[in-house]
Amino acid sequence: MTGFFELTPEQQVRRFELAGHDALRQWGFSDASLELIKHRENAVFKVEKDNFRAALRIHRHGYHTNDELRSELQWMQALSESGVLVPNVIPTQSGDLFIDYSGDALPGKLQIDLFEWIEGKQLGSVEAGISDAAEVDAVYGSIGELAAKVHNQATSWQLPEGFVRHAWDAEGLAGENPFWGQFWKLAAASNPETELLERGRDRVFQDLSALAKSPDKYSMIHADFAPENLMVDGNEVRLIDFDDAGFGWHLFELATSLYFIQEEPYFQQAKDALIAGYRRHRQLTDTELEMLPLFFLARGFTYIGWVHTRHETETARELTPMLLKTACELAEDYLNH
16 A cells, blocks of 8 residues: 555546446446546546546545445435536446556555536635635525535435444544544644644543534534535536535534635625525524634544544645644634633
């Protein structure tokens, strides 16, 4: 595995591309073309053959078990049946929702699945930002509405037998072994920063542990409600990328959608639009919203854990300074209030 991560990103993508071509035989598309869409947690390729188009997803090694991935796809299907627009999975020729794939040139056994191609464009992106006031209201209003619809389905859904997903709860966010890693052990952190992260972790764990997991506030959540995960085609908005979906508080969902724009001049406008959109479909009290700083900090800790456990990747190296600075500022502010 170490050898794979010593390759350049371009070399890694080439190995995934070769694996993708080979895997597509299971769907009857071995001679289809592949075009890279994204290479971060997973490698996602656009598949084209004649008039057929799809999205091939090659999962990061070891992130989810087969039961966890199967549960993710079951929830997506249930959301679709409830009227929430999500990509439909394309089974293999033998009816499997995904396959296990192994190869000598890869970091380990990989899961690969195929989804219908979603037309349109991303609702927005963290990198590009949003400058037009009307666009801020539209983008974050749409995010709020869709998040509420997802939570409405999740809180009324009877989980299938054998359903298994991780939890963004007190243990998963700030316990001894958080889901995304022991963030307080980040090598890049100075001694004062490490001490701050440890104190912040203790406080977050204490405060989250005191919160109830009542169905009206805690259920399955998407956990990555960012503008780039919402695809717009005409009047339709589709939610994509359920890789991080798990059990969590609804406020964690909302904090995630706002996390990377906290320093933007339009942050308050976006927050107001998000809340207004959410309230059009689901109750959200002012008292609940007072807990948002707790979930901002918890979300910040997850990103520190993300780069800590992926320190060998170029993405982690680039993001670490910014993520550490933001998390420490949030921790300092939360601990002082």
